[in-house]
Amino acid sequence: MVDFEAFVKYSKPGPRYTSYPTALEFSDEFDYDEYIKRLKECDKPLSLYFHLPFCRSACYFCGCNVIYTSKSDKMSRYLDYLERELEILATIIDTKRSVVQMHFGGxxxxxxxxxxxxRLIKSIKKHFKNFTNDAEISCEIDPRFLNQEQLEVLSKHGFNRVSFGVQDFDEKVQKEIHRIQPFNITQNAVNLARKYGMLSVNTDLIYGLPYQNLESFKRTLELGVSLNPDRFAIFNYAHVPWIKKSMRKFDETTLPSPKTKLEILKYTMDYLPKNGYKMIGMDHYAKPSDELFKALSNGSLHRNFQGYTTKGGAQLIGVGLTSIGEGDDYYAQNHKDMANYEAAIDAGRLPNSKGIYLSNQDKLRKFVIMELMANFSLDIKRVESEFGISFFDYFKAELDELGELKQFMNISNQKIEINQTGTLLIRNIAMCFDEYMAKFKGVNNSFSKTV
Known part of the structure; x- marks a missing residue:
């Protein structure tokens, strides 16, 4: 039995570790010419991410980089610039390399x-023709903005996975977060996706939103399971009103307490396995038939900015406003401001604004943290072999810092294995191996709460 009252003490600001180092370490001192050199030299398979930033109106909980508009000419202009960015990219990288993953986000x-x-997909395939037969080609979808013609296009171009944003089915919660989405709209969208041959359907839910409680979220889970998705992504709401102004609209007294959030999370972790889903990483669940489950079973699960994936080892190229790319020893992010983004492309340059090159120390800690976040375990002997260290000597201070968190894991000479209760605190555990966290000590407005 989990003592939720005792767990509240672990609620503190911490990264979600979609990258290591985190995006807060990215700098505009990132050398553009060095970045281009790496793009030219890399011969790994490709993972492509395209950011389509436009929304009609604000969902108040959203932490994504979005632009609110109803102007079709603004959206069409953006496609013009995406095509020009692709033209520039095609002069730098070998576009004949195999593409193992492509994702449309927003x-x-x-x-x-x-x-x-x-039009956009044809522009992409004009340059990138070598999609592998098992490529994961996916799109984030708001069920409120979906029709049969769109799914016909996605299906025709080989899209095989869709992710539906739901967040919560409770009407009171939906009204408060400014996202009215009746169950039948989501149900119709899922049915349409199945009709057009989407092999994997994901449903996104969020706990920690205003007016949520355990009983209301139980109902949301029941409705979610009735849709029979292949995967669930169930995120802890990241309340960062100092970054996202729309979050200031919430009365913070209506947000569930850390204790309630833990109760919701624990119930979710019990409920979904009883209904055919296995916990995958920090916030994902998948059916045993899903490739994420298989990747977890053989230890090949990978974590990046799109969440969990089976396509580890690919070079991630971010295209579009704010997009982030990832290579063996760097992260690179495009401009967040549209005027700067367009100006770079007008100058014939990729719209890179900042990034970071990883030191050997960064690469070691990235491996440790990402293994813990993805697989809830760490092969110590593999770390020692690949990085030429004595794990227990190198990480002595970090292992000491774990302190009472050690009760939630088993540490042997061979492995670190996190138990089920420890998975609730995986961000806290990972933070102990993050050398950048020291400078955020005592700073509240840096990350969302871990619990």
Whole structure:
């Protein structure tokens, strides 16, 4: 039995570790020429991310980089610049390399019409022709902005995975977060995805939103399971009103307490396995037939900015406003400001604004943290072999810092294995191996709360 009252003390600001080092370490001192050199020299398979930032209106909980508009000319202009960015990219990287993954994120990608989506995908495939037969090609979808014509286009171009944003089915919660989405709209969207052959359907839920409680979230889970998705992503709401102004609209007294959030999380961790889903990493669940489950079983699960994936080892190229790319020893992010983004492309340059090159120390700690976040375990002997260290000597201070968190794991000479209760605190555990965390000690406005 989990003592939720005792767990409250672990609630403190901490990263989600979609990258290591985190995006807060990215700098505009990132050398552009060095970045181009790495792009030219890399011969790994490709993972492509396209950011489509537009939404019609604000969902108050959202932490994504979005632009609110109803102007079709603004959206069409953005496609013009995406095409020009692709033209520049094609002069730098070998576009004949195999593409193992492509993802459309946002914003609301399906805010674009079927014809516009068709135009964009054709532009991509004009340059990148070598998609592997098992490539994961996915799109984030707001069920409120989806029609049959759009799914026809996605299906025609080989998209095989969709992720539906839901967050919560409770009407009171939906009204408060400014996202009215009746169950039948989501149900119709899922049915349409199945009709057009989407092999994997994901449903996104969020706990920690205003007016949520354990009983209301139980109902949301029941409705979610009735849709029979292949995966669930169930995120802890990141309340960062100092970054996202829309979050200031919430009365913070209506947010569930850390104790209530833990009760919701624990119930979710019990409920979904009883209904055919296995916990995958920190906040994902998948059916045993899903490739994420298989990747977890053989230890090949990988974590990046899109969450958990089976396509580890690929070079991630971020295209579009704010997009982030990842290589063996760097992260690179595009401009967040549209004027700067356009100006770079007008100058014939990739719209890179900042990034970070990873030291050997960064690469070691990245491996440790990402293994813990993805697989809830760490092969100590593999770390020692790949990085030429004595694990227990190198990380003596970090292992000491774990302190009472050690009760939630088993540490042997061979492995670190996190138990089920410890998975609730995986961010806290990972933070002990993060050398950058020292400078955030005592700083509240840095990350969302871990619990």
């Amino acid at each position: 914003g609301t990608p399906t805010f674009y019409s079927a014809n516009q989506l068709d």
